[in-house]
Amino acid sequence: MTISPDYARAVAARVRAYYQTAEDDALARIIVALGRGLDLPDWQARKALDLTTVLRVIDEGLARLDDAAPELITRAVAEAYQAGTGAAWGEVRAAGALPIGGRRASRAVDVLAEDTVRALSGMRPRIIRAVSDVYQQVTADTAGQVLTGGQSRREAAYTAVREYARQGVRPFVDSSGRRWETGAYAEMATRTTAGQAAIAGHTDQLEVLGQDLVIVSTSPESCDLCGPWEGKVLSISGRSRGKASDGVRIAGTIASARSAGLQHPNCTHTVGLYLPGRTKPHTTTRDPEAYKVRQQQRAKERGIRQSKRDVLIAEETLGKDSPAAKAARVKLRGQQASFKAWREDHGRKDLAYRTSLTAR
Incomplete structure (x- = not known):
């Protein structure tokens, strides 16, 4: 039996759902808050006052997330390590080799879990800063467009929110300079850490068993x-x-x-x-083509999530019956149908949590 770095896919998907929901909730709150009272003359002043409340609610949700995530991640890492040690025993016995040692624990695995928990917990202030920046920038851009007479306030708000929502809340930048969305980074970090733990348990035990x-x-x-x-x-x-x-x-x-x-x-x-x-x-x-297909699937999943955000933005800023909202819903349905057909053609799984704005 071999052990894979992909061992923790299911656990990582659950962690992603927690953080992805937090990110989507933050963007949704921005959209709803900015869309409220768009026709009032003192809209910009009201939005400045609303910011504190929006940030407080988002921070409370992130605090609950920070409380729940460490136990989930630590348990996943420990279980992965134990699965690795068990796999090593199974391989040695199946091969008819004589075990000459016993189990041992690895402090490095504890460090892996601690580092991952610390990295994910550290995203909370980054998310708050990013949300605040987006909120204030959208408010300023909307007011600026109205002053220049380029657009009505509703049109300006729709344009500004849509532009910034496409960027997403990307509070983490890795060593290569790539900027990650919250949920994607949480999933990657958890999968990688648990996978490393499984492999550490596997190789630690093989070495102890004389291999x-x-x-x-x-x-x-x-x-x-x-x-x-x-x-x-x-x-x-x-x-x-x-x-x-x-x-x-x-x-x-x-x-x-x-x-x-x-x-x-x-x-x-x-x-x-x-x-x-x-x-x-x-x-x-x-198969180089198989790798390309996997990347294509992720791009299509990101596109569907963005289209769902576009629907929400159009409905909250321009109204559910507006031409933009109707067009956004039609586009989303088309993408979903096309993606379903593409998955069937390529034999790909439907990872629904990757496209959901309400996954938990």
Whole structure:
């Protein structure tokens, strides 16, 4: 039995739903608050007064999220580590190798959980700042358009809110400079951490049981970073070098492979026990088109979520019976039908939580 970095998909989806709902709720509150009283002459002054209330309500929701997330993440990481140790025992026994050690815990796994909880908890003030900035910018842009006579206040509010909603609340910037939406980052961080914990439990236990070699699985959806490592034999500790006793080249260590891109966030590769002369080599199944299809699905999912936001924005600023709201609903239904047909054509799962604005 192998252990995959993708082990925690279900748990990560649940964490994403929590944070994604918080982000969607924040944007919805901005839209509703800005749409209220658009026809009143003192609209801009009223919006300035409303901001404190909007931020307080959003912060209360994020506080509840911060209270719930640590237990969920810590439990997921612990369960992943235990699953990894169990998989190692199963592999060694199935191979008929004699176990020579016992279980051991890893402080590094606790650190993984703590780092993830800290990163996600740290998004709360960032989200509040981002919401405040968007709210104030939309108010100013709307007032400015009205003063120049370019648009009515409702039209200006619709244009401004739609523009900023398309950017989303993206409070986290990773080391490569990529800006993440809240839910997507929470899912990625949880999946990656739990996956690393599962692999740590697996390799820790293999090493204790007297095994030092693993082989990297194949994955049709691999990317250019991890694809070159498919079927490679790696050393857990770094003590095994050169060639194994069956002449197979040891490509490096797990640590060096990770540094080169293997098991990056959202990677689907696994590692399994390698016994020289007994483990069959893997034949690569890499399919560049499959990776492109996965990226296409995510782009389509983001598009549907944005269209749902467009419907809400048009309804709150221009009215449910406005031409823009009707057009937004027609566009959304068309996208949903097209996406359903595309998934069926490509054999892709319907990950409904990725397109829901009310997932929980």
